[in-house]
Amino acid sequence: MQKRLIVNHQLLEIMVMRLCHQLIENHGDFSDSVIIGLQPRGRQVAQRIQSTLKAILGTTVPTGYLDTTFHRDDFRRRETPLAANATHIDFLIEGKKVILVDDVLYTGRSVRAAMDAMISFGRPANVELLVLIDRLYSRHLPIEPTYVGRRVNSLQSQRVLVEWQGSDTQEDNIWLVTKNEE
Ligand SMILES: O=c1cc[nH]c(=O)[nH]1
Helix, strand or coil, rough: CEEEECCCCHHHHHHHHHHHHHHHHHHCCCEEEEEEEEEECCHHHHHCCCHHHHHHHHCCCEEEEEHHHHCCCCCCCCCCCCCCCEEEEHHHCCCCEEEEEEEEECHHHHHHHHHHHHHHCCCCCEEEEEEEEECCCCCCCCCCCCCCEEEEECCCCCEEEEEEEEECCCCCCEEEECCCCC
């Protein structure tokens, strides 16, 4: 396995800061806005966005996380069942501007499942999508992000890996991982 660093921790910090300023441009004081991270890995991104917005604005934007397991279109097709993660949304999304957050946008299937799962919590005014990495030319569905950290050209056999300090490793980094030929 080969790992190529595509975003180091300094760049990742700048990227998150930029994404937050773009959010502020569109959401003002966030009085009608909520953030929802897609489980499992969008949760950490959502928390980072929330804490950075808090540092800039002094406001705590309501932030939850959503499990999409039972809404996935491959749920019944897998040989080993998918493990469900927790959903935690302790606010109303009815009439709110929802910012869905994930680390990597690839086929778009997880985002479609998330929109399906989200609707059971109410009817939002509108929904946007924020991702750290947009893997270009890989979509299976017509889903595009509203806010993008970085666009990456990659092969189908490669994988983007977002690592967070503490839970995964010593520092925040984003890697492009290539499996060795067998
Ligand atoms: O490359 C990818 C695609 C989906 N999810 C990831 O974490 N990485």
